[in-house]
């Protein structure tokens with residue numbers, strides 16, 4: 001089966017109601033989310049603290065699509081098995097989280113899950129030159145990680161370079177941070193196929209008013225796909 005490089009929208013539940021994750025996840029999936037992006041933060045690698053494996057296991061009971069777990073933690077290797085056991089489909093580690101990213105990706109794949117590698121804005125595309133046969137996804141951060149709702153940092157050139165490096169390998173390019181209908185087209189045109197969006201999806205909606213989530217997701221998707229037409 002050929003690799004699916006169609007545009008996928010992955011809402012980040014960092015922007016969801018922290019008192020209602022189950023219904024928020026159900027709402028975004030009912031409103032068109034392709035993946036659910038779960039931001040794990042340890043208060044050490046990034047200046048924020050979110051949730052760990054027990055919470056992710058609880059989210060899993062509500063995720064019917066793909067649970068895309070973004071580990072903003074260091075060290076990371078100690079926790080890979082716990083997030084795999086919690087039900088992650090994709091486990092993404094930051095290349096900056098330690099000295100042995102090659103071994104980390106091997107360890108993620110050894111759990112049977114898909115492996116992602118994330119690059120902070122200051123890390124060049126070429127840093128993954130020797131990882132493209134070990135990774136199923138490269139996540140390009142377009143904010144400095146730690147919070148939702150931050151200002152977009154343009155990494156279009158990095159995305160273009162990555163797309164060139166990946167060639168026909170079955171590797172997704174995911175964009176994470178400040179994605180909205182304005183930034184989506186240039187990112188899609190540069191070669192990204194997975195667009196993470198937190199504030200641009202959850203803004204103005206709620207579990208009581210979920211169609212706003214659907215409108216927001218559709219607007220990002222339409223903007224991205226318009227750049228590919």
Ligand code: DX5
Nearest residue numbers: 145146148149177178198199
């Ligand atoms: C930031 C997280 C992102 C963030 C995206 O560290 O990795 O996934 O939640 O939120 P927005 O789309 O609001 O920038």
Ligand code: ZN
Nearest residue numbers: 012039070176
């Ligand atoms: Zn993220």
